[in-house]
Amino acid sequence: xxxxxxxxxxTNNIFANNKAExxxxxxxxxxLTVDVDVTNELNTNGKQETTNNDNGNSNGNDxxxxxxxSNGNNEDSSNGxxxxxxxxxxxxxxSASETTEDFYACVRDNFGTPKILARYxxxxxxxxxxxxxxxxxxxxxxxADILLIYNGFTDATGYxxxxxxxxxxxxxxxxxxxxxxxxxxxxxxPNYPVDTAFIEGWYDEVSKSSYEPAIYGIFxxxxxxxxAFNEAVENKGEIKENTYLxxxxxxxxxxxxxxxxxxxxxxxxxxxxxxxxxxxxDETCNIDTNLFDGKLTDVLWKH
Numbered sequence: 001x002x003x004x005x006x007x008x009x010x011t012n013n014i015f016a017n018n019k020a021e022x023x024x025x026x027x028x029x030x031x032l033t034v035d036v037d038v039t040n041e042l043n044t045n046g047k048q049e050t051t052n053n054d055n056g057n058s059n060g061n062d063x064x065x066x067x068x069x070s071n072g073n074n075e076d077s078s079n080g081x082x083x084x085x086x087x088x089x090x091x092x093x094x095s096a097s098e099t100t101e102d103f104y105a106c107v108r109d110n111f112g113t114p115k116i117l118a119r120y121x122x123x124x125x126x127x128x129x130x131x132x133x134x135x136x137x138x139x140x141x142x143x144a145d146i147l148l149i150y151n152g153f154t155d156a157t158g159y160x161x162x163x164x165x166x167x168x169x170x171x172x173x174x175x176x177x178x179x180x181x182x183x184x185x186x187x188x189x190p191n192y193p194v195d196t197a198f199i200e201g202w203y204d205e206v207s208k209s210s211y212e213p214a215i216y217g218i219f220x221x222x223x224x225x226x227x228a229f230n231e232a233v234e235n236k237g238e239i240k241e242n243t244y245l246x247x248x249x250x251x252x253x254x255x256x257x258x259x260x261x262x263x264x265x266x267x268x269x270x271x272x273x274x275x276x277x278x279x280x281x282d283e284t285c286n287i288d289t290n291l292f293d294g295k296l297t298d299v300l301w302k303h
Contacts, residue, residue, distance in 0.1 A: 005219075037084070041181055087258075089291045089294065091114060091289070092112070092118065093114045093117055093287040094117070094147070095288070098125065106285040107287060112256050114144055114213055116145050117144045117147070119146060122150070122152055122172045123150055129272045134142045136176070139303035145294075145297055147246075147292075147300055148178060148182060148183065149184075150172065156194040156195070158197055159200050162202040163261045166184075166186075166213075167205070179301060181211070181212060182299055182300065184212070184213070186202050186216065189217065194224050195228050199215070202215070203232070216248070216275075216277075218248045221266065224270060231271065246276075246290075248280065249266035250266055250277065250278070252279065254280070254288075255289055259290055263293070264276075275291075276290060277290045
């Protein structure tokens with residue numbers, strides 16, 4: 001007669017990016033006349049791998065981020081940022097047209113419901129209509145945040161020029177009663193001459209105001225704007241830390257909100273590249289389509 005206790009412990013650690021099945025079979029075969037207490041303990045530790053390609057559809061909403069407006073992407077490695085926390089992305093538009101009820105109806109019927117609408121400070125004759133207080137109220141009533149663009153120049157060179165244009169943009173934002181802490185994006189088009197001095201002047205002047213410095217343009221590698229920005233950062237590191245970027249690269253074409261792509265913007269490594277204008281020149285409603293990192297809403301004119 002044998003008296004005793006047998007304890008079996010099995011631990012399984014699983015890391016998988018698809019459905020994982022685990023079968024455990026424990027056989028205790030004691031060929032004796034025994035009085036034995038047998039305890040089998042089984043521990044299984046499982047973790048589901050998440051990637052940007054796990055979207056259930058092209059808009060990829062993920063319940064885990066508790067944001068119904070997110071397109072569900074968890075990580076943006078394209079601009080060198082290290083995001084350990086889950087990141088949500090918001091679909092939005094920009095337009096040079098006046099924001100009216102008919103405009104909103106066109107966008108909703110053909111594309112979706114933007115959570116961010118980018119509009120211009122001041123009217124640039126023949127180019128863009130300026131944002132008005134009435135339009136601000138309409139946008140906010142449609143539960144969208146406003147991104148402010150300034151396009152009152154065509155020459156982005158010279159420190160004093162950067163300061164001068166920043167002062168004009170700040171005055172327009174003040175006239176519109178834009179709240180403190182909102183970013184103003186300098187619109188530097190690809191055909192504009194641009195240099196480091198302008199970026200430094202723009203940054204210095206906006207930083208002294210109640211607003212936040214920001215730049216829109218094509219930030220693809222090798223572009224004149226990208227080179228000028230990187231050189232400005234070398235001269236003054238805080239420019240990269242405090243300047244928000246909205247890049248029009250890569251251009252993959254207009255889509256609906258539902259068919260928005262995975263967020264993959266071209267921009268200097270480690271920059272605050274929170275905006276991606278991925279599709280331009282829609283002729284139906286005169287809009288461009290965008291994705292925005294949810295962190296950008298900290299410096300938008302909230303509804």
